[in-house]
Amino acid sequence: MIDWDLAISTGLRFARQGPQVSLADARAVVAELRGLTAVVQQPVREVTSLTSLASSGPVAVVDRGGWIRANVGGFRVVLEPLAGKLAERGSSVPAAGGVLNSVGSRVTGVQAGLILAYLSSRVLGQYELFLPPGEAQAPDGPDGNAVNGNSVRAGVGRLTLVAPNIVMVERELDVDPHDFRRWVCLHEETHRVQFTSVPWLREYVQGLMTEFLLASDLDPGAIADRLRNAAGAVAGAVRGGDGESLMEAIQTPEQKELLGKLTAVMTLVEGHGDYVMDAVGPQVVPSVKEIREKFSNRRGSAGRVEQVIRRILGIDLKMKQYAEGSRFVKAIVDTAGMERFNQVWTSPETLPTRAELAAPADWLARVG
Numbered sequence: 001m002i003d004w005d006l007a008i009s010t011g012l013r014f015a016r017q018g019p020q021v022s023l024a025d026a027r028a029v030v031a032e033l034r035g036l037t038a039v040v041q042q043p044v045r046e047v048t049s050l051t052s053l054a055s056s057g058p059v060a061v062v063d064r065g066g067w068i069r070a071n072v073g074g075f076r077v078v079l080e081p082l083a084g085k086l087a088e089r090g091s092s093v094p095a096a097g098g099v100l101n102s103v104g105s106r107v108t109g110v111q112a113g114l115i116l117a118y119l120s121s122r123v124l125g126q127y128e129l130f131l132p133p134g135e136a137q138a139p140d141g142p143d144g145n146a147v148n149g150n151s152v153r154a155g156v157g158r159l160t161l162v163a164p165n166i167v168m169v170e171r172e173l174d175v176d177p178h179d180f181r182r183w184v185c186l187h188e189e190t191h192r193v194q195f196t197s198v199p200w201l202r203e204y205v206q207g208l209m210t211e212f213l214l215a216s217d218l219d220p221g222a223i224a225d226r227l228r229n230a231a232g233a234v235a236g237a238v239r240g241g242d243g244e245s246l247m248e249a250i251q252t253p254e255q256k257e258l259l260g261k262l263t264a265v266m267t268l269v270e271g272h273g274d275y276v277m278d279a280v281g282p283q284v285v286p287s288v289k290e291i292r293e294k295f296s297n298r299r300g301s302a303g304r305v306e307q308v309i310r311r312i313l314g315i316d317l318k319m320k321q322y323a324e325g326s327r328f329v330k331a332i333v334d335t336a337g338m339e340r341f342n343q344v345w346t347s348p349e350t351l352p353t354r355a356e357l358a359a360p361a362d363w364l365a366r367v368g
Contacts, residue, residue, distance in 0.1 A: 001083050003109030004072050010113025011068040016121045018064060018164030019171060026163070030061045032178070033161050036185040043284045044189045047276050049338050050345075052196035060160045064120040067162050070128060071116060077130040078206075082213040124169065124184050125161040127191035129202055157202070159192045161185070173294040179287045183277055186285070190273040198345045201265075208262045215254040263321070264354050268344065271325015275333075278326075324357055331360040343367050 021029070037059045045051060062070065161184070170180040195202050278292055285291070332341040344350055344367075356363040 001079065001105060001108065002075075002112055003105045004076060004112075006106055006109030007112040007116065008069055008072050010110050011072075011116035011120065012065050014114060014117035015064045015068065016117075018121075019168045021164070021167060029163050029167060029181075033061045033163060033166070033181055033185065034059055036182050037159060037161075037189060040182060040185045040189045040284075041193075043280050044186060044193050044276060047279050047338075048190065048193060048272075049342060050193050050197040052193055053199060054196050056159075056192055056196055058158050060158055061163050062160060063164055064162065067120050067123060067160065068113075068116045070158075070160060072112075073132045074128055074130045075112070077132055078209055079213065081210045082216060085214060085216075120162075121165060121168075123162050124165050125159070125188040127188055127195060128158045128160055129195065129205065131158055157192065157195055159188050161188065169295075169298070173291070173298060175291050175294060176287050179285050180291055183285050183288060183291050186280055187273040187277045190276040191269065194269055194272065194345075200347065201345070204348050205262070205265060208258055208265075212255055212258045212262065215252055215258060260354055264357060265351055267321040267325040267354075267357055268328070268352060269325070270321045271323075271327070272329050274322045274326040275329040328352065328357045328360050328363075332364065335360070336364060340364075340368075 041056075060066070060070070166181060166184055167177070170177045173180070278288060280288065282288060329341065332344075344352065344363075350367050352360075352363045356366070
């Protein structure tokens with residue numbers, strides 16, 4: 001389906017160079033970030049009242065190439081159900097079809113690589129939910145060395161921080177670098193706590209993603225219709241419209257319903273992370289107010305070409321998730337307290353719907 005080796009090589013070829021940092025400074029940044037992931041655990045527990053029920057898993061501090069390699073591994077895990085479905089359909093295809101499939105996999109490999117190259121200079125960190133079984137170590141770090149040799153069990157997530165991007169942004173914002181690094185680690189540590197404290201959450205997200213992929217309509221006519229929709233979405237983004245993203249344009253009706261559920265849970269997860277970043281207070285991140293103000297301004301100051309790419313890939317939707325989810329969490333906590341908010345993690349049924357994210361009082365009334 002996708003030539004992943006080509007995706008990696010394409011991503012590495014087109015990824016931008018990171019900021020100029022000496023080897024000694026790079027190692028110091030890596031060491032500080034790795035140490036901060038342990039330092040921020042207690043503040044996150046205090047703010048969220050959540051405690052991990054399992055091992056927190058490994059931490060990886062990587063460069064842009066390491067991030068690309070790690071995400072290709074995650075994509076392969078996520079897309080496995082769809083790959084199996086396509087393999088079943090392809091078992092009766094003539095030999096000529098195999099040639100076409102080979103060409104198609106290289107085309108999609110290049111496409112995936114270009115997207116990864118673009119994103120690799122923008123992601124500060126992430127909690128990787130889906131790791132290939134038996135993966136032995138984290139990807140290469142900023143100094144070219146593997147940053148973690150711990151065994152990674154299938155199903156255990158990994159907290160990943162992209163060191164060059166963190167350094168780049170702290171320089172652009174002209175903020176205290178140590179405060180900024182701690183601030184970023186708080187967000188990512190919150191995600192790790194979410195998925196290690198709520199036993200059902202990871203499987204719920206993975207289940208929705210699997211359903212979403214298996215709901216793909218592989219009929220050639222339906223695919224042609226979705227390609228036309230995709231072309232319309234791209235054209236709308238170039239014109240500056242506020243229509244569908246590329247992701248939304250190529251979905252089947254069943255997928256749109258499933259994506260609504262996925263969007264709701266990820267809006268909650270991302271918003272909760274953003275809330276914790278700001279709720280820790282000056283005693284943990286002294287310049288948190290300055291960092292938030294400058295970081296928010298940076299999110300909204302993209303150039304014209306950047307805006308088009310973000311709209312096509314649906315990145316603007318993710319920015320809205322941060323804001324909407326954070327408002328929801330703050331509204332519930334301010335009204336009813338953190339203990340009441342934490343009822344959201346009881347089961348999939350207590351998660352807010354898309355409508356309730358915009359109307360927190362409705363969620364309180366239903367769950368209460």
